[in-house]
Amino acid sequence: MRVVLIGAPGSGKGTQALRLAGHYGATHLAAGDRLRAEVASGNELGRRLAGYLSRGDLVPDDLVIELMWRPIVEAAATGGYVLDGFPRTLAQAEAAYAMGTQAGVTAHAAVYLEGDAQALVGRMLRRAGTGGRTDDVESVIRHRLEVFELLTAPLVEHYAGRGMLVRVDAMAEVDAVTAAIEAALEPLRPAAD
């Protein structure tokens, strides 16, 4: 199974992505984790990325595509993927679709974890500062939400137009969200997986 997860900061994307990957025997690929690993390694790419991450801005499309592409192809060959935080712009989605079509690894479904923006910020603020992330302070959290609404939310229509979108209420209790996603994905699951 090959799935893309879309959701604002605080929507529970990471938690749900891990659970779905377990459920489908797929690989959880988190763009943010990979970018943070580059920053932590202190290499030249990491130094270029650090400022974007700490400001809560998106890193340039070509860099994130470059970083994610090989793992996506590898995961597709071994049980599929659950993409957490990629694509995050229309340009990324279009590039992934074009490359994915050629390689036969396009997603079967996109899940939108829907939640009220104010409630999501509240949820983020309650846990702010506990995970050691440089982007986990109130002003950056608010900016990340704006970036989501401006640049990432348009992906919802993109995937709806491709007939592969499911919407799930992200504000429900965590197990209920997982169950709702799995139920909604069942009709989109490929016969061979």
Ligand code: AMP
């Ligand atoms: P996340 O862990 O998904 O919240 O991502 C943390 C940060 O990594 C984001 O605020 C961006 O700075 C960067 N990032 C993650 N995924 C992407 C992406 N697909 N495109 C550009 N920047 C990204």
